[in-house]
Amino acid sequence: MAEIVVTGGNALAGNVSVLGAKNAVLKQQVAALLAPGKHMLENVPHIADVELMSEVLSFVGATCELEDHTLVIDVPDDITPEAPLDLVRQMRASILVLGPLLARCGQVRVALPGGDDLGARPIDMHIEGLRQLGVDFELRHGVLEGHVADGLVGAEVHLDFPSVGATENILLAAVLARGETVIENAAREPELEDLAVFLNAMGANISGAGTSTIRVLGVPTLNAATHRVVPDRIEAGTYAVAAAITAGEVVVSGCVPDHLRMELRKLQDAGCRVEAGEDWVRVLGPKRPNAVNFATLPFPGFATDLHPQVVALLAVADGTSVITENVYEARFKYIGELARLGADISTDWQHAVIRGVPFLSGCPVMAPDIRAGAALILAALRAEGYSTISAAEHVDRGYEGFVDKLAALGADIEYHA
Numbered sequence: 068m069a070e071i072v073v074t075g076g077n078a079l080a081g082n083v084s085v086l087g088a089k090n091a092v093l094k095q096q097v098a099a100l101l102a103p104g105k106h107m108l109e110n111v112p113h114i115a116d117v118e119l120m121s122e123v124l125s126f127v128g129a130t131c132e133l134e135d136h137t138l139v140i141d142v143p144d145d146i147t148p149e150a151p152l153d154l155v156r157q158m159r160a161s162i163l164v165l166g167p168l169l170a171r172c173g174q175v176r177v178a179l180p181g182g183d184d185l186g187a188r189p190i191d192m193h194i195e196g197l198r199q200l201g202v203d204f205e206l207r208h209g210v211l212e213g214h215v216a217d218g219l220v221g222a223e224v225h226l227d228f229p230s231v232g233a234t235e236n237i238l239l240a241a242v243l244a245r246g247e248t249v250i251e252n253a254a255r256e257p258e259l260e261d262l263a264v265f266l267n268a269m270g271a272n273i274s275g276a277g278t279s280t281i282r283v284l285g286v287p288t289l290n291a292a293t294h295r296v297v298p299d300r301i302e303a304g305t306y307a308v309a310a311a312i313t314a315g316e317v318v319v320s321g322c323v324p325d326h327l328r329m330e331l332r333k334l335q336d337a338g339c340r341v342e343a344g345e346d347w348v349r350v351l352g353p354k355r356p357n358a359v360n361f362a363t364l365p366f367p368g369f370a371t372d373l374h375p376q377v378v379a380l381l382a383v384a385d386g387t388s389v390i391t392e393n394v395y396e397a398r399f400k401y402i403g404e405l406a407r408l409g410a411d412i413s414t415d416w417q418h419a420v421i422r423g424v425p426f427l428s429g430c431p432v433m434a435p436d437i438r439a440g441a442a443l444i445l446a447a448l449r450a451e452g453y454s455t456i457s458a459a460e461h462v463d464r465g466y467e468g469f470v471d472k473l474a475a476l477g478a479d480i481e482y483h484a
């Protein structure tokens with residue numbers, strides 16, 4: 068297990084830049100499967116999840132090469148419509164091959180992912196949406212088998228909840244379906260909008276991405292394309308919180324502050340000074356944050372993927388904060404680790420009550436997932452003395468050079484592989 072060692076107390080200062088969004092790249096990797104040829108994605112981070120998705124594509128028959136943040140994806144004419152359990156278990160986003168493989172091959176075999184550290188995470192809305200486009204599904208021995216008898220046909224799909232993955236899987240199939248597909252109550256996340264930009268560059272006809280109603284006019288074929296991936300708002304937000312929690316002053320560049328409107332407002336409420344330009348944001352942290360309440364919601368609500376980091380900040384607030392997690396049923400698993408550092412937090416179902424304490428004190432903790440891992444590192448930056456964060460490989464899944472970037476801002480932090 069990789070370990071990160073932090074000695075807290077340094078106020079971070081300087082400039083840090085962010086790369087393309089993990090949750091955009093992964094979907095664009097699978098989208099490339101829709102058209103044979105050489106695709107090029109720019110601004111791609113070197114992170115473990117991009118490598119894992121490259122393995123999924125390699126299983127399908129495509130190759131991915133990442134050099135200098137440019138990912139070249141070479142998709143052959145013939146591909147294998149399958150994703151095995153060991154890859155799906157390592158990364159749930161693998162199930163996004165369903166849409167493209169059904170569209171390209173008319174059939175698919177993908178291992179059904181189980182639950183993970185964030186909860187049961189079913190994929191019923193993915194399956195139901197694809198069914199409406201003409202797919203027959205059967206679950207056999209833990210493998211989801213899909214067949215399309217007579218080509219995908221556009222349909223009107225109403226989602227119960229604006230699921231990011233379900234919207235994407237349906238979109239990825241609809242681009243090659245006959246006729247028009249309308250997705251109502253679609254997810255509006257910037258990464259989804261960016262997927263539509265890439266698909267349109269491939270020749271798709273999608274309008275309304277970024278709103279609750281997406282319209283897709285199916286086209287017979289798509290072509291390979293080049294695209295620059297949208298900046299990672301969660302990476303940017305994590306560095307903004309790093310500035311806030313250490314009472315530092317950090318400029319985060321290469322980001323889109325407009326994608327973090329809600330979260331930056333909450334940082335201001337917590338006492339941060341926030342200035343933003345078109346592609347940068349400067350955050351000046353207060354000596355001690357104010358208590359702030361927030362509730363996670365699909366975009367443009369407060370991002371669930373920044374919830375643990377902001378809870379780490381509120382752990383040292385002057386006052387009591389109440390937060391509500393509306394996206395995941397089990398996102399609070401990291402609270403126990405934060406308590407080891409001295410945080411005073413109680414949870415009840417979807418709610419957490421955070422009674423701010425003046426000091427945290429360093430100790431060994433374990434990262435349960437990507438974002439909670441980042442949050443524990445941020446808490447350790449504020450804590451007195453020395454902390455070790457084990458299972459640090461979780462953080463490598465989503466952040467390129469997290470430790471190096473924090474060290475360049477003045478953190479006392481080391482990575483032990």
Ligand code: EPU
Pocket residue numbers: 089090091093160186187188189190191192193194228229230231232233254371372394395396437438465
């Ligand atoms: N859900 C269902 N049924 C479905 C689909 C989703 O019940 O068919 C539920 C999920 O169980 C969850 C909620 O709906 O409770 C939201 O799930 P959603 O489908 O919106 O999320 P996702 O596509 O599985 C992506 C990101 C997550 C991010 C969420 C929400 C990727 C690869 N993952 O997941 O990112 O938290 O959207 O914004 O894009 C991360 O980066 O650390 C991460 C977990």
